[in-house]
Amino acid sequence: xxxxxxxxxxxxxxxxxAFNAALAEPFNVLIVGVGGQGVIMVSKVLAxxxxxxxxxxxxxxxxxxxxxxxxxxxxxxxxxxxxxxxIAKGEADVLIALEWAEGLRxxxxxxxxxxxxxxxxxxxxxxxxxxxxxLGAKMRYSTETAEQVSAYVSEAYAIDATRMAEELGNDxxxxxxxxxxLSTVLEFxxxxxxxxxxxxxxxxxxxxxxxxxxxxxxxxxxxxTATPADDAAAKAAPVHAHYSARLEITDAWCxxxxxxxxxxxxxxxxxxxxxxxxxxxxxxxxxxxLCEWLCPDFAIRVHLDTEAAVMEAAR
Amino acid sequence: xxxxxxxxxxxAAKLLSGNAACAQGAIDAGCxxxxxxxITPSSEIAERLSSLLxxxxxxxxxxxxxxxxxxAVVGASMGGVKALTATSGPGFSLKQENIGYxxxxxxxxxxxxxxxxxxxxxMPTRPSQADIFQTRYGSHGDYxxxxxxxxxxxxxxxxxxxxxDLAEICRTPVxxxxxxxxxxxxxxxxxxxxxxxxxxxxWASGPRESYKPYAAGDDLxxxxxxxxxxxxxxxxxxxxxxxxxxxxxxxxxTRNLGRLYAKLExxxxxxxxxxxxxxxxxxxxIVAIGISARAARRAVDACRAEGHKVGLFRPIxxxxxxxxxxxxxxxxxxxxLVPELNIGQLRLEIERLLRDRRVEGLHLISxxxxxxxxxxxxxxxxxxxx
Amino acid sequence: xxxxxxxxxxxxxxxxxxxxxxxxxxxxxxxxxRALLWALHELKIDRDKLAVVSGIGCAGRLSAYIDANxxxxxxxxxxxxxxxxxxxxxxxxxxxxxxxGDCLAIGGNHLIHACRRNLKLTCLMLNNEIYGMTGGQxxxxxxxxxxxxxxxxxxxxxxxxxxxxxxxxxxxxxxREVTRHxxxxxxxxxxxxQHPGFAFIEVLSDCTEVYGRKNxxxxxxxxxxxxxxxxRPSAYRDSVDEPFRxxxxxxxxxxxxxxxxxGAALRAxxxxxxxK
Numbered sequence: 001x002x003x004x005x006x007x008x009x010x011x012x013x014x015x016x017x018a019f020n021a022a023l024a025e026p027f028n029v030l031i032v033g034v035g036g037q038g039v040i041m042v043s044k045v046l047a048x049x050x051x052x053x054x055x056x057x058x059x060x061x062x063x064x065x066x067x068x069x070x071x072x073x074x075x076x077x078x079x080x081x082x083x084x085x086x087i088a089k090g091e092a093d094v095l096i097a098l099e100w101a102e103g104l105r106x107x108x109x110x111x112x113x114x115x116x117x118x119x120x121x122x123x124x125x126x127x128x129x130x131x132x133x134x135l136g137a138k139m140r141y142s143t144e145t146a147e148q149v150s151a152y153v154s155e156a157y158a159i160d161a162t163r164m165a166e167e168l169g170n171d172x173x174x175x176x177x178x179x180x181x182l183s184t185v186l187e188f189x190x191x192x193x194x195x196x197x198x199x200x201x202x203x204x205x206x207x208x209x210x211x212x213x214x215x216x217x218x219x220x221x222x223x224x225t226a227t228p229a230d231d232a233a234a235k236a237a238p239v240h241a242h243y244s245a246r247l248e249i250t251d252a253w254c255x256x257x258x259x260x261x262x263x264x265x266x267x268x269x270x271x272x273x274x275x276x277x278x279x280x281x282x283x284x285x286x287x288x289x290l291c292e293w294l295c296p297d298f299a300i301r302v303h304l305d306t307e308a309a310v311m312e313a314a315r
Numbered sequence: 316x317x318x319x320x321x322x323x324x325x326x327a328a329k330l331l332s333g334n335a336a337c338a339q340g341a342i343d344a345g346c347x348x349x350x351x352x353x354i355t356p357s358s359e360i361a362e363r364l365s366s367l368l369x370x371x372x373x374x375x376x377x378x379x380x381x382x383x384x385x386x387a388v389v390g391a392s393m394g395g396v397k398a399l400t401a402t403s404g405p406g407f408s409l410k411q412e413n414i415g416y417x418x419x420x421x422x423x424x425x426x427x428x429x430x431x432x433x434x435x436x437x438m439p440t441r442p443s444q445a446d447i448f449q450t451r452y453g454s455h456g457d458y459x460x461x462x463x464x465x466x467x468x469x470x471x472x473x474x475x476x477x478x479x480d481l482a483e484i485c486r487t488p489v490x491x492x493x494x495x496x497x498x499x500x501x502x503x504x505x506x507x508x509x510x511x512x513x514x515x516x517x518w519a520s521g522p523r524e525s526y527k528p529y530a531a532g533d534d535l536x537x538x539x540x541x542x543x544x545x546x547x548x549x550x551x552x553x554x555x556x557x558x559x560x561x562x563x564x565x566x567x568x569t570r571n572l573g574r575l576y577a578k579l580e581x582x583x584x585x586x587x588x589x590x591x592x593x594x595x596x597x598x599x600x601i602v603a604i605g606i607s608a609r610a611a612r613r614a615v616d617a618c619r620a621e622g623h624k625v626g627l628f629r630p631i632x633x634x635x636x637x638x639x640x641x642x643x644x645x646x647x648x649x650x651x652l653v654p655e656l657n658i659g660q661l662r663l664e665i666e667r668l669l670r671d672r673r674v675e676g677l678h679l680i681s682x683x684x685x686x687x688x689x690x691x692x693x694x695x696x697x698x699x700x701x
Numbered sequence: 702x703x704x705x706x707x708x709x710x711x712x713x714x715x716x717x718x719x720x721x722x723x724x725x726x727x728x729x730x731x732x733x734x735r736a737l738l739w740a741l742h743e744l745k746i747d748r749d750k751l752a753v754v755s756g757i758g759c760a761g762r763l764s765a766y767i768d769a770n771x772x773x774x775x776x777x778x779x780x781x782x783x784x785x786x787x788x789x790x791x792x793x794x795x796x797x798x799x800x801x802g803d804c805l806a807i808g809g810n811h812l813i814h815a816c817r818r819n820l821k822l823t824c825l826m827l828n829n830e831i832y833g834m835t836g837g838q839x840x841x842x843x844x845x846x847x848x849x850x851x852x853x854x855x856x857x858x859x860x861x862x863x864x865x866x867x868x869x870x871x872x873x874x875x876x877r878e879v880t881r882h883x884x885x886x887x888x889x890x891x892x893x894x895q896h897p898g899f900a901f902i903e904v905l906s907d908c909t910e911v912y913g914r915k916n917x918x919x920x921x922x923x924x925x926x927x928x929x930x931x932x933r934p935s936a937y938r939d940s941v942d943e944p945f946r947x948x949x950x951x952x953x954x955x956x957x958x959x960x961x962x963x964g965a966a967l968r969a970x971x972x973x974x975x976x977k
């Protein structure tokens with residue numbers, strides 16, 4: 001079980017959400033993530049399940065505008081009668097997120113007192129979050145810790161679903177791990193879940209997806225009974241290792257073609273008086289390795305040293 | 316040194332063509348790779364081996380052209396197996412560049428050239444002996460090579476075995492040269508159970524760091540690196556130093572090319588092979604190879620019956636030419652007659668070797684084999700002139 | 702991420718005693734060689750079991766720099782040598798490095814038959830549109846109108862699309878990449894190396910000193926940046942309909958099929974016959 005999982009138990013005291021027999025008020029599930037993760041598939045499974053159970057269902061989604069990697073969300077509402085297709089702020093009974101920052105972005109939509117938050121700890125950092133190309137520079141990606149999140153939400157589960165799916169041999173099954181987790185908070189019977197999930201996944205992947213579903217379900221069951229451990233690693237803010245790039249240039253192999261000089265994005269190389277490539281602006285180097293890859297003469301080698309190694313070398 | 320002893324070899328009679336005997340010889344020599352291209356009159360070798368080799372755990376492949384067939388054979392041998400190709404004149408011409416590569420990079424392999432009438436497409440179904448110099452000097456540049464010229468189906472079998480042995484021992488291409496008549500006529504051949512393949516290649520051993528792929532010991536034949544054994548060497552057709560890497564250093568080039576020649580000289584006792592018939596007191600010696608030598612053998616007896624002192628010297632190894640044996644066999648001879656199916660090739664070599672004798676040729680370029688009567692008549696004429 | 706693991710060091714796979722290599726300044730072949738070695742590294746291919754067979758020309762000389770079992774063969778014939786080697790030694794991983802002249806002109810027959818036969822070989826054809834080593838003569842891939850030492854008034858012959866040729870001849874795997882995209886090239890070569898059959902990969906490489914100078918194509922770095930738009934078979938030049946379709950040459954995996962591998966089929970047939 002992964003390290004961050006333990007925080008899941010922090011507020012894990014409630015029973016599965018009991019459906020009011022009639023569900024006079026619609027039940028609201030918000031599913032979020034980024035393009036390519038399977039948000040739509042999760043919402044379709046849920047919608048089909050509720051429909052088969054006899055509820056009226058409304059599902060609305062935003063996709064298509066979200067290319068692979070862009071934000072995607074889907075609202076699923078079901079009950080005796082459902083009027084509005086979307087979930088208002090503070091009205092979601094369950095928020096299920098396939099990506100960590102997307103989950104945090106949608107937290108205000110969750111019911112403050114009773115909402116359940118199930119979130120994959122998978123971090124997909126969008127390119128525009130990298131404002132500074134320097135190695136080890138901070139990214140503009142959410143810095144909230146799991147502990148801060150759990151203080152805000154009544155019931156939260158941070159599950160490393162992507163890794164669990166990877167270990168099963170198919171990282172695309174992460175969304176089904178989350179469906180397994182979701183199954184512990186909704187009152188549909190297991191056979192209903194199984195029938196619907198298997199009808200939505202490709203035939204060849206039924207075995208792996210069934211395993212993924214069980215893994216997610218068992219993980220929540222286990223997390224609910226576990227005592228909150230003081231997992232320091234999980235609580236700590238993510239550590240950014242600091243790197244510095246260093247170029248090793250084999251003078252004898254350099255043939256002065258200037259490819260590295262002209263194509264370095266930071267312009268940190270020049271030819272010296274002997275027309276040998278030389279690093280003249282080391283502070284600008286981001287360690288992107290373009291010079292190493294494009295040097296036809298194998299004369300450049302980029303070393304990425306950690307801060308500790310740099311200190312050691314200086315000493 | 317690997318002496319080749321097949322005395323235990325128990326014969327059993329079979330009707331075989333020369334080409335069939337060659338295919339059987341290849342199998343018995345431990346050849347496990349054949350690449351070829353269809354060409355008359357050598358195709359029977361490929362046809363036979365396409366059936367025999369897979370059964371023996373080997374590989375048969377018909378390539379897209381003659382050049383590719385030669386290249387595949389050298390490639391297979393670089394991988395460590397005994398490899399063979401067979402062809403005839405036009406195909407042999409195409410193979411020359413890669414034969415030169417095998418000679419220069421010292422890759423063992425055996426090439427069969429069944430001679431047919433030429434030039435160009437010539438007479439595909441007619442015999443000839445006009446590739447004597449092409450086998451020796453066909454590829455560009457200076458290089459030594461071994462050429463064997465068997466004269467019967469039985470001898471083709473034996474010489475095929477010997478060709479593989481010499482190729483492996485000397486790390487050189489070996490050419491088996493015979494003509495259309497003996498290739499395609501069937502003879503009763505006494506073959507035995509399979510003799511074990513005698514010569515095995517000398518493989519590199521010892522530490523990688525100190526290994527030099529073209530550094531040779533006393534026998535002047537360097538141990539060959541087998542891919543997979545960890546030596547990770549370079550093989551090139553460029554002139555190279557002992558390290559295997561290209562070099563144009565004048566001393567290195569001279570030393571290594573010189574060694575190629577010297578290594579064959581060093582193995583002359585294994586390489587040289589010939590037959591001398593009634594030469595002891597011969598005043599006229601007929602020098603001939605292949606089908607012409609078989610006709611000459613009968614002519615010798617005919618001339619002897621007439622009272623002429625005639626003998627026959629038949630090289631079985633054509634190149635390098637067994638010159639010491641030739642000088643020995645022609646000690647008492649004043650005149651040499653060279654009957655051959657070309658316009659004068661072997662005669663040139665005999666003239667070069669025996670400058671103080673009268674050397675006459677009997678050359679037939681009609682696409683027919685030379686007859687014993689033709690040789691006997693020429694020999695009688697020369698013998699009476701003396 | 703590469704930051705966590707030590708990054709591939711190409712020098713571990715070079716024969717350092719042979720360096721610096723003999724290629725001209727800016728020659729793209731060095732980048733292609735890096736991509737090949739990187740791919741071999743990532744696939745953890747045992748160098749003792751790796752055989753690199755090359756032909757003649759600038760591309761042919763690359764084998765000498767690779768720390769493996771290397772064979773620098775005759776002009777145009779590396780595929781034929783490799784066919785013999787791979788059939789004799791199925792335990793070896795055989796890679797062929799060849800150039801546009803070596804592979805498509807003098808060795809064209811071997812290429813189409815290697816594609817047809819589908820023996821497991823990885824053929825890396827470095828296409829720089831020129832016979833560089835002999836001084837810059839026109840090759841089967843030289844673009845039309847280009848100046849070479851044998852087309853002093855501009856090339857008038859149409860050129861080959863090598864990938865289309867290989868696909869038509871039945872190659873199991875066909876791909877193309879430019880040297881500018883070294884990591885992509887590495888990934889493509891990896892795919893080719895893993896293909897269970899004949900894999901043909903064309904790499905568009907720059908001849909800076911001969912072709913570039915003769916045709917006023919700018920510095921090495923400028924040539925690298927223009928590879929996809931400047932170098933293409935005439936079939937693509939004629940089909941330009943900007944802005945709706947890119948004039949860039951298609952790259953990546955262009956064809957893939959899973960016909961039976963020749964060596965395995967040959968051995969299976971032999972085993973079946975031996976069992977009778």
